[in-house]
Amino acid sequence: MKKTLLALLFATLGLSLASAQPMPGGPNQPDMEVNAAIRQQVIDNTIAELNKNYVFPEKAKKMEAALRQHQKRGEYNNVTSALKLSDLLTEHLVSETNDKHLRVMYSAQPLPEQGADKKPSPDQRANELLDMKKSNFGVERVERLPFNIGYLDLRGFLPAKEAGEAIAAAMTLVANTDALIIDLRKNGGGDPATVALLASYLFDERTHLNDIFYRESNRTEQMWSTDFVPGTRFGKDKEVYVLTSQHTFSAAEDFSYSLQKLKRVTVVGETTGGGAHPGDVMRLTPHFGIFVPNGRSINPITKTDWEGTGVSPDIKSTAEDALKTAQVVILKKVTAQEKNPGRVARIEGRIAKVLAEDTSNVMAR
Structure with missing residues (x-):
């Protein structure tokens, strides 16, 4: 991945590098108003990047045709929210390919320019490393x-x-x-x-x-x-x-x-x-990436x-129950091989304790 945009990628794909501060592309950033010129630039650059780099060239052409058709029908004309534009373009791209990696992303913070070597500046690199350490x-x-x-x-x-x-x-x-x-x-x-x-x-x-x-x-x-x-x-x-x-x-x-x-x-x-x-x-524009x-x-x-x-x-x-299930499977195998009655009883007690655990909030933690 291009490390100059590492934080944006991790934020939008749910790979938060640090929760202590908002990052480009994160859920708590302010929205921005977009006009017709910005919409056109984002769409044109999206199509160019897809045709140049998407893994299946024939699908890139289909996505181009689909975006142009949506554009021709005026479906983007009244979109003035940067967040809404990124979500809508993502929806239209994924509907053509079912590729869940495809994503247009908005960032309230200006995105760094991508130089020929695609390398981050020392300051960008230091910030990325700090985020990784915090996680x-x-x-x-x-x-x-x-x-x-x-x-x-x-x-x-x-x-x-x-x-x-x-x-x-x-x-x-x-x-x-x-x-x-x-x-x-x-x-x-x-x-x-x-x-x-x-x-x-x-x-x-x-x-x-x-x-x-x-x-x-x-x-x-x-x-x-x-x-x-x-x-x-x-x-x-x-x-x-x-x-x-x-x-x-x-x-x-x-x-x-x-x-x-x-x-x-x-x-x-x-x-x-x-x-x-x-x-x-x-990078598509100073505030949009894909x-x-x-x-x-x-x-x-x-x-x-x-x-x-x-x-x-x-x-x-x-x-929610996956950790509980895996532990029980392991412990039952241990029990089947154990010859010591006292240890068997202790393992069975542990199995009962694991099965009784409340896992209803596991995925929210």
Whole structure:
């Protein structure tokens, strides 16, 4: 992704880097009045970016025709709200493609110019890093649950270079647990390289995870787990459960889908959002940007992806009850292998306690 617009992307796609302050594209920003000239510029530049970069060129042409038809019918003429314009254009684009990554975004704060090298200024870079630190690089919570079950709540796959140390620390803390639960229920995606990094802790040898085809260079990039990881590996033999919801999206789906097809994890929860097209944020005007999917995932096992369908769980559960469900499955397996009657009783007591937990507000926390 273009890091000059990183905050905008994370804010609009629900990957909040920090909740302490409003960010470009965030929900609490003031609206702005737009006139005919601005509307025309946003529409023209949207069409140009789609034709130049969208992963399926033929669909880009269909989107162009659709926007021009909406424009011809005068459907944008009375739109004077910047927020309404971005929402309406997004609705029209998605209706043509069902591509949930496609999004026109409004920012009350002026968006930085994109230079030829696409690199952020030192000040922009410092602000992005500060936002990532405030979110603890996506690591919301890591702990050891009763009966030696590891738990990692990861809210975003932030850029691997910055998030690597936090992920290494989290995975080292759970390395000696007997089973691991990775919670992606509130994870809206991020960097494919970070997907490969986290997956690397769950294998003992280099493993082919996914491929990504990029239109611009007509190339396919293979994604593999790494031979080396900082910290301690969890390893390939112990069970891993991944929790999902309908809000699990993009890179979080990549992690779930790739490891599910490799039979390395058991997915518990709801079918995910269905976005398999990585891309970049492009600046349209000083106050408008667009996320343009310029690539598509190709799983080496299925030869397809989860675009439009989402990742189906191995064990279906409501999002609210997914953690409860995974714990009970793990604990029942432990009970079946346990010979000590006293320990069996303690585990059964823990199962009863987990089942009695109130999970009604889990997704609101």
